Amino acid sequence: ANGNTDSLHLLIDSGERADITDVMDIHGQTPLMLAIMNGHVDCVHLLLEKGSxxxxxxxxxxxxxxxxxxxGCEDCLAALLDHDAFVLCRDFKGRTPIHFASACGHLEILRTLLQAALSTDPLDSVVDYSGYSPMHWASYSGHEDCLELLLEHNPFAYLEGNPFTPLHCAVINNQDGxxxxxxxxLGAKIVNSRDAKGRTPLHAAAFADNVHGLQLLLRHQAEVDVTDKLxxxxxxxxxENGHTAAV
Known part of the structure; x- marks a missing residue:
């Protein structure tokens, strides 16, 4: 965690347990995870070489x-991938590192992960257990460069998974870009798309009082009187939300 490579070397070499490098704390974190979190590249390399x-x-x-x-430590990530870290690993909500890179706006890391994913399993649609793709995350967080890369990579990924589309995500969080x-x-295909409750992006923009979003959608032929399932x-x-400007 503190990047003390010399002490780490000493502790590993004098440890009697064969799995000393994979010892976990109360949260299940290994020394490798702590080194990565703090960007200590030398520790990451040492731990991997010693069998982490x-x-x-x-x-x-x-x-x-x-x-x-x-x-966003590119050197740490490269070291992990060099040691065959599985790029499509999923957490308890089904989210991959690609989701996290998209949410955090780390463009070069996202590029590296996408390339690795393509060579690992080109047919994996990369949606989490709620059906959200990295495109949803980039759109909600407003990371335009990441979204551009994802659109180049697979423009129809929004069709897979949750019908609450990346456009719903963008307008509900006031991400104009x-x-x-x-x-x-994606044009007309996404402007009038409906989520599981029949709500369009226009409903989401109205709910969020996102006037810019409403203007954008209406300029692109959003149906103004569309009704949801209720x-x-x-x-x-x-x-009903008191959004005068949107009204």
Missing amino acids: TADAADKRGRTALHRGAVT TAEMLVEA GRTPLMMAS
Whole structure:
């Protein structure tokens, strides 16, 4: 955790347990995970050379690779992949390191992970257990560069998994940039898409009082009087939430 390579070397070499490098704390974290979280590349290399399991998972199913995707340390990630870390590993919610890199906006890490995933299992649709893809995460978080890469990689990924689309995610969190990118890339197919409750992105924008989102969607032929499964229009949603500007 503190990047003390000399002490780490000494402790590993004098340890009597064969699995000394994979010892876990109360949360199921290994020394490798702690080294990754703090960006200590030398410790990461040493632990891997001494036999640390690259794919060990903590109590939430998260591996060192999940942590590397969050912290954004490219050297740490490269070391893990060099030791055959499994890029499509899933945590307790089915989320892969690709989801985390997308959510955190780490473009180069995302690029590396996508390339590794393509060579590992090109048919894996990379959706979590709730049906959310990395595209949903990038859209919700407003990471336009990551979304652009994901759209190049697989523009129809939004069709897989949760019908609450990346566009719903973008407009409900007031992310104008990613919303515009999605509309431009996917057009009419996504503008009037419906989630499991029959709600369109226009409903989501009205709920969030996202006036820019409403303007964008209406410019691209969003159906203004569309009703969800409870019979509610976007105007009703805006009204019941007191969103005067949206109304």
